[in-house]
Amino acid sequence: MSANDYPIFRRLTRMNMLASTLALVVACTAFLAYDVFLFREGLLRNLNVQAQIIGSNSVSALTFNDPKSAQSTLSALSLSSNIISAGISTPDGQRFAHYSRTGGAELVQVPALAAGNDEAHWFGLNEVVVVHTIVFQGANVGTVYIQSDLNRFYARVWQYVLILALILFASLFAARFISAYFGKAVAQPIAALSETAQTVSRQKNYSIRVMDSGAGGEVSVLIRAFNEMLEQIQRRDDELQGARVGLEKRVEERTRQLVAANRELEAFSYSVSHDLRNPLETISGFSYLLLQEYGDKLGPAGKANLQEVNDATKRMAQLIDDLLALAHASSTAMHREKVDLTQMTKSIKSELQRRQPERDVSFVISECVSAEGDSSLLRVVMENLLNNAWKYTSGREKGRIEFGCKQESGTTVYYVRDNGAGFDPENIDRLFKPFQRLHSKSEFPGTGVGLATVQRIIHRHGGEIWAEAKVGEGAAFYFILQPELAARQWA
Amino acid sequence: MSIARAQHCRTLLFVALAASVSFSFAQTKVTEYQVKAAYLYNFGKFVNWPDTQANRPIFNICILGQDPFGADLDGVLTNATIGGKRASPKRITDTSAAQGCQIVFISSSESGKLDRILPALDKLHALTVSDMPRFLDHNGMIQFVMDSGRVRFEVNLAAADTAGLGFSSQLLKVASSVKRSEKKGE
Numbered sequence: 237m238s239a240n241d242y243p244i245f246r247r248l249t250r251m252n253m254l255a256s257t258l259a260l261v262v263a264c265t266a267f268l269a270y271d272v273f274l275f276r277e278g279l280l281r282n283l284n285v286q287a288q289i290i291g292s293n294s295v296s297a298l299t300f301n302d303p304k305s306a307q308s309t310l311s312a313l314s315l316s317s318n319i320i321s322a323g324i325s326t327p328d329g330q331r332f333a334h335y336s337r338t339g340g341a342e343l344v345q346v347p348a349l350a351a352g353n354d355e356a357h358w359f360g361l362n363e364v365v366v367v368h369t370i371v372f373q374g375a376n377v378g379t380v381y382i383q384s385d386l387n388r389f390y391a392r393v394w395q396y397v398l399i400l401a402l403i404l405f406a407s408l409f410a411a412r413f414i415s416a417y418f419g420k421a422v423a424q425p426i427a428a429l430s431e432t433a434q435t436v437s438r439q440k441n442y443s444i445r446v447m448d449s450g451a452g453g454e455v456s457v458l459i460r461a462f463n464e465m466l467e468q469i470q471r472r473d474d475e476l477q478g479a480r481v482g483l484e485k486r487v488e489e490r491t492r493q494l495v496a497a498n499r500e501l502e503a504f505s506y507s508v509s510h511d512l513r514n515p516l517e518t519i520s521g522f523s524y525l526l527l528q529e530y531g532d533k534l535g536p537a538g539k540a541n542l543q544e545v546n547d548a549t550k551r552m553a554q555l556i557d558d559l560l561a562l563a564h565a566s567s568t569a570m571h572r573e574k575v576d577l578t579q580m581t582k583s584i585k586s587e588l589q590r591r592q593p594e595r596d597v598s599f600v601i602s603e604c605v606s607a608e609g610d611s612s613l614l615r616v617v618m619e620n621l622l623n624n625a626w627k628y629t630s631g632r633e634k635g636r637i638e639f640g641c642k643q644e645s646g647t648t649v650y651y652v653r654d655n656g657a658g659f660d661p662e663n664i665d666r667l668f669k670p671f672q673r674l675h676s677k678s679e680f681p682g683t684g685v686g687l688a689t690v691q692r693i694i695h696r697h698g699g700e701i702w703a704e705a706k707v708g709e710g711a712a713f714y715f716i717l718q719p720e721l722a723a724r725q726w727a
Numbered sequence: 728m729s730i731a732r733a734q735h736c737r738t739l740l741f742v743a744l745a746a747s748v749s750f751s752f753a754q755t756k757v758t759e760y761q762v763k764a765a766y767l768y769n770f771g772k773f774v775n776w777p778d779t780q781a782n783r784p785i786f787n788i789c790i791l792g793q794d795p796f797g798a799d800l801d802g803v804l805t806n807a808t809i810g811g812k813r814a815s816p817k818r819i820t821d822t823s824a825a826q827g828c829q830i831v832f833i834s835s836s837e838s839g840k841l842d843r844i845l846p847a848l849d850k851l852h853a854l855t856v857s858d859m860p861r862f863l864d865h866n867g868m869i870q871f872v873m874d875s876g877r878v879r880f881e882v883n884l885a886a887a888d889t890a891g892l893g894f895s896s897q898l899l900k901v902a903s904s905v906k907r908s909e910k911k912g913e
C-alpha cells in the first residue's frame with residue numbers, strides 16, 4: 237500500500253498544496269501590485285523628465301516663434317518607442333509643434349492646466365498623458381504634452397502573471413514532494429493504526445498490537461494508548477472466557493445431578509404407581525366378587541356403597557395408568573423416524589368414532605409433511621390432543637375437529653383445532669401442569685395429566701407447544717418439532 | 728531681405744506664417760516691429776553679460792538713431808523684467824549716451840556710421856542688434872532678417888565674443904544662421 241492510498245495522506249497533501257497556492261497567490265499579487273505601482277511611478281517620472289527636457293529645449297523656439305526647431309526637439313522622441321504622440325502649444329492654447337509615432341496627426345486634446353499647476357497626468361486604458369507648463373524666467377511660454385502607450389506596462393503585467401503561473405506550478409510540485417516525504421511520516425502510523433483497529437474488530441483478535449514506527453508525538457501516544465486498550469480488552473476477554481468455561485462446567489455438573497435426581501424420582505414414581513396396581517387390583521377384584529356372590533345379602537344401600545368402591549378403584553386405575561404414561565413419556569428411549577401425523581390423525585379419528593358412534597363430529601384433516609420423531613410418543617401426543625378435542629366438543633350438537641399444518645419461518649407448525657367448550661385464555665399457564673384442569677370433573681371427566689404428558693414429549697423432541705382459546709368458542713393447540721435440537725434424546 | 732519687402736509684409740499674420748498649415752491662427756494682427764520689439768526684449772534672456780553689465784539695476788534696451796518701433800517697444804516692455812531686473816526703453820542719438828545700455832538697436836539711419844558705432848558699443852559690452860542688411864559683416868551681433876514673411880535673425884558669434892558676450896545655445900538653435908569665427912566660417 238503506497239502512502240498515496242491513505243485518505244489522511246491525501247488530505248494532508250491537499251491541505252499543503254492549497255496552503256502554498258494561497259500563500260503564493262497572495263504574495264505574488266502583492267508583489268505584482270507593488271511592482272505595477274513602482275513601474276507606473278517610474279513611467280510617470282520618465283515621461284515627466286522627458287516633458288521637462290522638451291519643454292526647456294523649446295523655450296527659445298517658442299520665444300522666437302520657431303516651430304521647426306520645436307519640431308526637431310520633439311522628433312527626438314522617436315527614440316522612445318512607447319511614445320504615441322507629443323505636442324507643444326503656445327500659452328494661448330494654439331498648437332505650435334507636434335510629433336506622432338506613426339507620422340499621422342493624432343491629437344490629444346490637452347485641457348488647460350489650472351493656475352499654479354505646472355504639471356498633470358492622466359491614465360487611459362491604453363495610454364498615459366503627461367502635461368507640463370513650460371516656464372521660462374518666471375513666465376509661462378507654452379505647454380508640452382506627451383502621450384505614451386502602456387504596452388510595456390502590460391507586457392510587464394503579463395510577464396508577472398506568467399512568472400506567477402510558473403512559480404505556482406513549480407511550488408505545487410515541490411509541495412507535493414514535500415508532502416510525500418513528511419506526510420508519509422504522519423499518515424503512515426495513523427493509517428497503520430486504523431488498519432489494525434479494523435482488523436481487530438473484524439477478527440475479534442485482541443492479541444494484535446500496533447508497531448510504533450517511532451513517529452513520536454501524539455501519534456506515538458495514540459498507538460501506546462491503543463495497545464494498552466487492546467491489552468485490557470484481551471485480559472477481560474481471557475477472564476470472561478475462563479468464567480464461561482467454569483460456568484459451563486458447573487451447569488453441566490448440575491444438569492447431571494438434576495438428571496440423576498429426576499431419574500430416581502421417575503423410577504420411584506413408576507415403581508410406586510406400579511406397586512399401587514397390585515393392591516388396587518385386589519380391591520377391585522374382591523369388591524367385584526363381593527358384589528357378585530353376596531350382592532343379594534347386602535341390600536340396596538350396601539350394593540350402592542360397594543358400587544362406589546368399584547368406581548373409585550376404576551378411577552384410581554386410570555390415574556395410575558396416566559401417571560405411568562407420563563413417566564413413560566419422560567424416560568422411555570426415543571427412536572428417530574419419519575412419522576405421518578395425517579395418517580395417525582385419521583386412525584385416531586376412526587377409533588374415536590367407533591367408540592362413540594352416536595356423536596356427530598366432522599373432521600377436517602389436511603395432508604401434512606411427515607414429522608420426524610418417535611412414532612409411539614407422537615401417537616401419545618396426537619391421541620391426547622384429539623381426545624381432548626373430542627371430549628370438549630361433546631357439548632356441541634355438531635362438533636368439528638381440524639388437523640392441519642402451516643409453514644412459519646421455515647418450520648412446520650401443526651395444529652389441532654376444535655369448536656368445543658374452549659377455556660379462558662388467562663389460564664393458559666396452568667394448562668400444561670399435571671393435575672391442573674380448567675373444567676370440573678362433573679362437566680368433563682379427566683385427571684389433568686394428558687397435556688403435561690404431551691408437553692413433556694414435545695419438549696423431548698426439541699419442540700414447543702402453545703394454545704389459543706376462547707370460552708365457548710373452541711380451542712386450538714399448536715406445536716412444532718425440532719428433533720435436530722434434541723440430539724441427546726435419540727437412542 | 729530688403730527693408731521695403733519687409734515693410735510690405737507688416738500686415739501679415741504672425742502666427743499664420745509661423746504655424747504649419749494644419750493650424751489656423753485667427754488672431755489680432757501683429758506688425759513686424761511688434762515682433763521685432765518682442766524679440767529684442769527676449770534676446771536679453773538668452774545672452775550672458777560680463778559682470779559690469781550684469782550688475783546694473785535696470786535693464787536698458789536702447790534705440791540708437793531714428794526709432795522704427797514707435798510705441799511698440801514701450802508696449803512690450805511695460806511691466807517686463809529680464810533676469811529679475813526691470814526692462815526699460817531708452818532712445819539715444821549717439822554712442823556717448825549708450826553707457827548703461829545692455830541691448831542697443833541700431834536703426835538703419837545709422838548705417839553710414841557703423842564702423843565707428845560698433846567698436847564703441849563693444850567696449851560697453853552691449854548687445855548690438857539691427858535690421859540693416861550686411862550688419863553682421865560689420866561685426867554687428869544680431870541681424871533681423873525676413874524669411875517668407877517671418878521675422879528671423881542671424882547671429883555673429885565672433886562679434887559677441889569680441890564684446891565679451893555669450894549666447895545661449897537655445898538662441899543659436901533658433902537663429903536662421905550663425906556666423907562663427909572666420910576660420911570655421913558659417
Ligand SMILES: Nc1ncnc2c1ncn2[C@@H]1O[C@H](COP(=O)(O)OP(=O)(O)OP(=O)(O)O)[C@@H](O)[C@H]1O
Pocket residue numbers: 558620624625628654656657658659667672673674675681682683684685686687688710711
Ligand atoms: N380441546 C380442549 N377444549 C377445552 N379445554 C381443554 C381442551 N383440551 C384441554 N382442555 C383443558 O385443559 C385441561 C387439561 O387437559 P388434560 O388433557 O391435561 O386433562 P383432562 O383432559 O382433563 O384429563 P386427562 O388426563 O384424562 O386427559 C382440561 O381439564 C381442560 O380443562
Ligand SMILES: [Mg+2]
Pocket residue numbers: 620623624682686687
Ligand atoms: Mg385430556
